[in-house]
Amino acid sequence: MSYLFNTPEQQQEMLRVCGVDSIETLFSDQVPADLRLNRPLEMPPPLSELELEAELTALAHQNGGASTRTCFLGGGAYDHFIPAAVDTIATRSEFYTAYTPYQAEASQGTLQAFFEYQTLICQLTGMEVSNASLYEGGTSVTEAVSMALRSLNGRRRVVVLGSVHPEYREILVTHLQHLNCELVTIPTPAGVADVAQVKAALNDQTACLVVQQPNFFGCLESAAELMAAAKQAGALGIVSFDPLSLGLLQRPGDYGADIAVAEGQSLGTPLQYGGPYLGILTCREALMRKMPGRLIGETTDRLGKRCFVLNLQAREQHIKRDKATSNICTNQGLLALRATVYMSLLGPHGLREVSELACRKAHYAADQLAKVAGLELMFPQPFFKEFTVRCKGGVDRVLKQAAAAGFDVGPELSRFTWSDGDKLSEGLLIAVTEKRTRADIDRLVESLKMKT
Amino acid sequence: MDRSQLKFAKTDEWLALEGDVATVGITDVAVEALTDLVYLALPTVGKQYKAGTPFGEVESVKAASDLYAPVTGEVIAVNEDLPNNLDWLSADAFGKGWIVKFKVAPGTTLDHLMDAKGYAAYWDTRAH
Amino acid sequence: MRNQQATQLLFELSKPGRRAARYPMADVPDRPLTDLIPEAQLATALPPLPEVTEPDVIRHFVNLSTLNMSVDTHFYPLGSCTMKYNPKRHERLASLPGLVDLHPYQTPAASQGMLQFLYEMQQMLAEIAGLPGVSMQPAAGAQGELTALLVAAQYFRDRGEHRTKVIFPNSAHGTNPASAAIAGFECVQLNQSEGGYVSLPELQSQLNDQTAVFMITNPSTLGLFERRIQTIAKMVHDVGGLVYIDGANMNAILGITRPGDFGGDMMHYNVHKTFTGPHGAGGPGSGPIAVRDFLADYLPGPIVTKEQQPDGTVVYGLKTPSKTIGRMRTFFGNVGILLRGYCYLKTLGAEGVKAVSDNAVLNANYLLQKLKHVLPVPQGERCMHEFVASAQKLKTEKGISAMDIAKRLLDYGFHAPTVYFPLVVPEALMMEPTETESKETLDAFAAAIEQIITEDPERLHQAPFTGPASRPDDLKAGRNPVLKWVAKA
Structure with missing residues (x-):
């Protein structure tokens, strides 16, 4: 089974046109004999669709998915509700079996949808320009930092808060370690940054300040003050935000971010063990030409009709090669489409409802969990839909008891590397989306009560 | 501007020197090769550039190119209206299409640059 | 007939008061929001997203999808991109x-x-x-x-x-x-x-x-x-x-x-x-x-x-x-x-995987043979899974460019090959048929190109004629970038 069309007779006819007697000759004409793999690949035997489905279903059953268990897991990926209409559009094969819209006339559907995506993201964030997506939230932070380094030529200092997702910070280290720049991480032992301490770390060599809002621990940073501090130092303020918090919280454009990025998974993309997700990147208009990734623009065609094209392509790798703003070639088109449909369905009021539900339920959960002996809130700070619990005596017991009762919580902070690791080893994240009910929360609380 | 009075860089900038002020632009053939220009990034007045380093950028629909300082010096003026009138570059590359004026560093020579004839011959050797 | 809702932007369909998604009431005790979030952190207005119904959304995006060419609807020989069939079981x-x-x-x-x-x-x-x-x-x-x-x-x-x-x-x-x-x-x-x-x-x-x-x-x-x-x-x-x-x-x-x-x-x-x-x-x-x-x-x-x-x-x-x-x-x-x-x-298994390459290479060589007399392939008679033809001769002799052929192919119901890449071939048309295409499709594609190059070059410069757009103005897009919809004041 290879999804092939040509019958043996047709193959013979085609070979005759090629002037050879066998497909083998097409290869032996071109690939030297001593380079050929003269054995079959070692692979499992082929399966029919029926067998494959049985096998995959058996594998899937071994996994604790969010639809069979109750998911309070967070840390950058969340079990939000996805309306059916999102799948209806994303499974239109006119979208998912097309590629990059290089031929505008053959791709107006894709181009218009991405233009709408860019607009919706600007409306959501209050920012001036959005690209048509990046890989995912973590690499988007690194792309934003690269943008800042390019925009403020000569400044080589990057200041990042310790409350930014530890994997996002790791990605930043991987990418910056070969380049000549200085990465400074400000510890956040109180769960949020101390603005005065951040100000002291910013100097005339600082290209940018990276903040996450709400931060990895779930807490709300003083985002406006932090952005203002960056501006004062002549640096760019970068914020990594939660898209679904913006039905309730101030938008990055409102509090003066220069570049705002996000993991867009919560906008209609399923969890699927971490990817593919959606990288959102927005900025102020002045930084537009320093942006990585595709940009769709409006124009008119030969007959004067409104249409859409890939715009400002000269920034990209296929033209600028080693001087490109990024090496990115693909975008996350299908996930951007999902986000577009999701945001369309929500509208301003649906967005508000999702934000508010998650926020109210998370606060109820935090209140109830804090009453359980052995548990307390690790950081007494305002939070949105996620918070950090301290498990006195270690997180293992809590994880086990919750799991046994059908609840998944976490991630535990000890999973990551921290500069002040010991203090955080008892920390456990708990995320509450609009999907969780009061009954779910009450049962989770019940399951964590110390068994005597 | 009289082309025979100009000097040319291998990176397609032209230069006209009057006293210690060098007016710099890009050549007509280079503008034509870039095709439809959409964007020009100018440097800020007061900035210093070393000869051979990029001071600006020009983009067309399908291509992009850095602009390199043909001499070492300080930017004393830029053609501020040019980014909004990019057609001047194709219509009058050596006149209205000037991009920047440098105050050249003392002791600057132009020996590393070509004259009009040399540049024309050099252009012909490049594949387009 | 093209539906209006495809050519309008989502934002132009918006009417205050329309809704799609609705969520349940909160089932936890009600508290003032300012008890939960400091007032300074709360938004003072809702993000100005469009207000549309679910049928609006579906009709809009389904109509948009019909403006695309895709592997499921068209032959898509975009070189270097391997546009093969995507099995539905996946x-x-x-x-x-x-x-x-x-x-x-x-x-x-x-x-x-x-x-x-x-x-x-x-x-x-x-x-x-x-x-x-x-x-x-x-x-x-x-x-x-x-x-x-x-x-x-x-x-x-x-x-x-x-x-x-x-x-x-x-x-x-x-x-x-x-x-x-x-x-x-x-x-x-x-x-x-x-x-x-x-x-x-x-x-x-x-x-x-x-x-x-x-x-x-x-x-x-x-x-x-x-x-x-x-x-x-x-x-x-x-x-x-x-x-x-x-x-x-x-x-x-x-x-x-x-x-x-x-x-x-x-x-x-x-x-x-x-x-x-x-x-x-x-x-x-x-x-x-x-x-x-x-x-x-x-x-x-x-x-x-x-x-x-x-x-x-x-x-x-x-x-x-x-x-x-x-x-x-x-x-x-x-x-x-x-x-x-x-x-x-x-x-696929081992044999099926090898059959992919066998047939990808056969299809590409067959197409090369069918086209070489009208579109020469500077790199010769044989290829692997794709080849790069050149319209240089056509350009010189008739004024027909690679872009003209690419655009006109859309009218014939074929997606265009990759054009002007790699840069080392002038007027490049890079074609990769993949293994999941039939001889009939390759024959029809070759016949379309043979037909196109006999057409009036002046007319070809205006192609395509049948799609939702024709020859967008890239210069206008680039000089005055419009990257989002803005409400008319």
């Missing part, structure tokens, strides 16, 4: 509960099925590459390149070697130099070629103790298999450098020859091309890399492990290699795309 299987709803921080104990598939995929990718170390973390081919180059950098640093240069031929994808620059290397481009192949004297002249990596796409973007790849690899290895194989064109050589067997030290796959993860209107991709054993310790984590317990049970786990370059992205990788690739490989 979509259903990737949506199975337990796979689609698994949180990335679920414990390994509750992810054994997921980890088993990922482990088996790792093994299959290693086998097809002939390279034992695999990381599936890269989100796309370009990130695979960057990951491998960072692995190389770390390897050299570990050995106390200071190597700064990455070399590639001028036919390379733009991602190669872009990735090299981001990894902190200097780029050296080879500008000569010998009939489309690397010029060995030029390569030799650039190789020295500064050489870190030589990047080569094999088969190349010209559809040629670099026959002297072993010699080239030896030349690079002799100066202590590493050879990187850009696997964009793996569709030509599956089960035929392996990068690890022809001298490659590192490579990336494009799962969305070769292993039919759908192209998704631009992505997502997935760009796993495979490397030699001595580089495996530098790979980014996590890597999937398999261990036999004393009681005979098998346990899958995650580990980070000891000298890792660090993380490239959040979480494991583009698992949803890897899963589709896995389903594909499990469906």
